[in-house]
Amino acid sequence: MTFSTLRALHAVIGAAIDDIEHVYRERSQGGALEYPSLDEPYYHTAQHTPEEELAESLKSDPAVVTAAMRIVAACSQLSTTVNKPWSGLLEDLMWSEFSSALRFLEAANIVEILREAGPGGLHVREILRLVLELRTNSETAAPPDTVPLTPAHLGHILRLLATGHYLREVKPDVFTNNRASSYIDSGKTVAHLREAPEKKYNDTNGVAAYVGTSGDTTLKSVSYLTDWALPEKRSVSGRTEANFDCCRDAAVVPQTRYFAPFNLAFNTELGLFPWLELPGNEGRLVRFGHAMAGTREHETESQILQAFSWEDLSPGSVLVDVGGGIGSQSILVAEAHPHIHVVVEDRAQVVSTALSAWGPQYAHLLESGRMSWRALDFFEARPAALTVPTLGQVDAPAVFLLRTILHDWNDQDCKRGVLILSESSLILSRLRAAAGPDTKLLIGERLLQHACAGEAEYEAASQSDGATTTATFPFVAKNSPLLPNLGVANILGYLTDIAMMGVFGGKERTADEMAALTLSAGWRIVEIRRMPCSMWCYTTAVPV
Template sequence: MTFSTLRALHAVIGAAIDDIELVYRERSDAQGSTLEYPSLDEPYYHHAAQHTPEEELAEELKADPAVAAATKRIVAACSQLSTTVNKPWFGLMEDMLWAQFSSAIRFLEAANIVEILREAGPNGLHVQEILRLVLELRTNSKTATPTDTVPLTPAHLSHILRLLATGHYLREVKPDVFTNNRPSSYIDSGKTVSQLREAPEKKYNDTNGIAAYVGVAGDESLKFMTTLVEWALPEKRRGTDTNFDYRAPPPAGGHDRSASTDSDSEGAVVTPRYVAPFHVAFNTQLNLFAWYELPENEGRLARFGHAMVGTRQCESKDEILRGFSWEDLPRGSVLVDVGGGIGAQAVVVANAHPHIRVVVEDRAQVVAGAREAWGPQYAHLFESGRMSWRVYDFFEAWPPLLLPGLGTVDAPDVFLLRGVLHDWTDENCKRQLLIGDMLLQHACADAAAYDTADGSAATFPFVTRDSPLLPNLGVANILGYITDLMMMDMFDAKERTVAEMTALTQSTGWKIIEVRRTPGAIWGYTTAVPV
């Protein structure tokens, strides 16, 4: 039946393209102009350029529910089709060696090449000039090594950028001449080369967080993801420090455990058990958040805060505003964003709903730099007191709030936990109030896979029974499953299936009553009430 499956996948792609074209054609008729789907070759700078109304609308329509759902089906079908027909050796080696591509994207961001090429314009720059500007920017960094010790040459640079262009990041317009395209422009911080030269440490301030997330994913995340085998199979470890035994999660506050070793009956030292691959990669007894607060990780901590702003891209634009009935809350209601970092989601709610007072809670070092990280964009929220921060360890008893104009708040109207539960094991999560998180679906058809979703969080149908696609849309949703493994690598934690989330909430006396999510998406906003 393989040929029938291949043709069915081909039909899925064609039908989805028809669905997308229909949306663009309808809006074209309404606007009186012809709208084309955005081109792969054309950059789209969200921060640094003015766009025509047609360009803005064409970009905006990519988030239309019908377009987004069709896009998911195309990505899922194309991946399943190519995996079916590709020579196994090629597919296997591409997947195994893809870290080379990830490292090249990290280099693209870290070297500020996207910003350099944006200023160069559509004709691009030769690698010699790109390298000159990269090295010039480095000389202004306090931590940069002398330029004459940098091994990078124009030849090296051309090969790195050519790999990216081959994978559809960047375009090689002439031999050794490169320019941005749509995927590379997505990484743009919006900063000018002059701004990067004068204050490189402020690259991520007042941005959408995407460049910062690339920095985190390519640096600490890529490093600890490579130690999965050494964590899971200790006998594979080579060259790691074995002077402590690490058999349990660090305390909630992330403080050091006493160093110790374990011995067998004859006194031989036993290989330590690390909680997660992160601890193997960085040979630390601290959890991730305490490790970020070490003096040598100051830059990483700031970047992580901005990267969490970038996680908005997991959802459709401002989806948090549709994830809960904020408008139904009475004036003077209080939202507490637990572990909210610099307030990536809270600021959206505060800006859209003036009747809600928002308080973001996090660790001291995060709170200390939170307001400055936003620049002047939301100064009116902070100065008016509509949005504020306080230091709080959410494993401790929740202390009442004292808010100007409202007095003492013994309990807020809403606790928001966005992207928090996936950082912790079930035992730690049971000590918290749940409001929202990611929900995964099985890669196989189960009893509820194709039922109609009724808002009870019991089912999440992505495809129909007769579809050749995986029930969870396969590669179209694989980011959620990659993130799942990343949570295991960092914290020995996880993203959760619907059944796991339901069991977790029920075990703590809460019942899920509603899940709001974009069709075909894994991310959703889950509302729970006391049983």
């Protein structure tokens, strides 16, 4: 029945395009509003016509998102079915090369260089000249005569990206931005990058910082996944004994238990966060804070506002953003709900960078004290009372927010706080001990679904009234040719799962795993909210 499946996948694509076109026509108010072109850059910091802004914003419309994900799922399944096995295998194996090229694109400031060049683009010789010119202002830059990069090298790197639909090669060796590459733009001018390269990520949406962090720490860590999981596969060739804590004989399996592939990749016994605080990692630490702001892009800007019934909280309610970095999500809550006071908690080194990371947009929140920070490691014992600048001492907050925190840790760490080399306190249990009877726990993370679904799940989905979304329902009807979790359209969640394993020894969880974990620490899940076809969820739990 393969041909019928191929035609069914083709039909899914056609029907989804019809759905998207219907939304654009309906919202264009009689005009012919087009879906945004891949060839046209869209810089978030630039001025746009109302039509351009509407066309871009409609990409986040729930109906458009749902249709788009079906297109991605069907195209991928169709492509994998018909592609030559050897070609498909090599392409999948070699995507690390593409990831490395994306990291280079961001680190070399090429998106910003091409933005200023305009639609005509630049020749690789001129791009390289500007790249090297910007490098010379960095205190850590290697001498120019030691840089091996040539125009030929650069052209090949950029051509790979253009072939993968990042950038456009408008003439031989002449490149310009397209919509995909413009998404990485920091908005900084070349002059600003020349004068203050260390401030590239300040007052940005964090996407460029996320690319830098992911292409550096995450990619390098995950490359050691097999060496970590199967110690006998570790090669000691060319490495010191200290690297693997084993003798020179490669046949001897190392005895040290490395907590995560990250430890092998960076030859350290520290976890990521204390490692980032080591001398020499200052730039990485600052970039990581901004990269967490980039994780807003996991969801629509308003999703954090729809994640919880914020309007039902009484005046003077306190939201504590646990491990919140610079407060990239909770600041949106403070802005939208003046009756809520936000306290962001993180390690002292992170908190020290928070105020300088924000531009003038939120100055009123910072100056009024309605948005504040305090240094507190979530593995440490919590103070008996919470001091809020605008309110004084508060017995217990109304809401604890844990956004992209629990996936950094495995279940043992989340419950017992066992770190790589030492005992630490608890995450969930510490929060439970500090909670009042009405305190809510709000968890913002993906909840993974299985790549299959049973009769019970399909039956529950058919009977749901949609009032409260459950994270275990299939995304498609029972007779759909698509995988019930939408396959590649949702693969980001599963890739992030392995990334968490690679960097932290952590994981993303299914709804059942999250329920068991929270209950073991004294919290009971009462609601799960998610966007259509998305595994990104906000889960509310109450004290047991």
